[in-house]
Amino acid sequence: MNLSPEWTVAFQSVDLEAIHWSGVGAPDAPDSEIFQYARDNGMIVFTHDLDFSALLFHSQADSPSVIQLRSEDTRPRTMASVVIGAIRETEAQLKSGALLTVDPRRNRIHLLPIGSSKRE
Secondary structure, three states, X not given: OOOOOHHHHHHHOOOOOOOOHHHOOOOXXXXXXXXXXXXXXXXXXXXXXXXXXXXXXXXXOOOOOEEEEXXXXXXXXXXXXXXXXXXXXXXXXXXXXXXXXEOOOOEEEEEOOOOOOOOO
């Protein structure tokens, strides 16, 4: 809910399936509900919220993958190429379970569960 629904259009324009939480759940749903929905439906969470990385760490979950945008500018028109490039570069890890942090300066990826021997 913390990113514009315009992101779905940006993702769909490059053949990445995407939905915005506002189309499937309550706007005031707790992060844990979004997390579980993504997990149950084999989806990746795309967020600007740091709470999802904390959920992954504390739960030691191996899914869902989370992509965290760490930029003051979260508009698709300025950040889509950076985010989509990062997704393309880490596609295999995201399919296996990962936390991808996308930052305009550099990207970081950690395999799930965070803190396990699988960590990169």
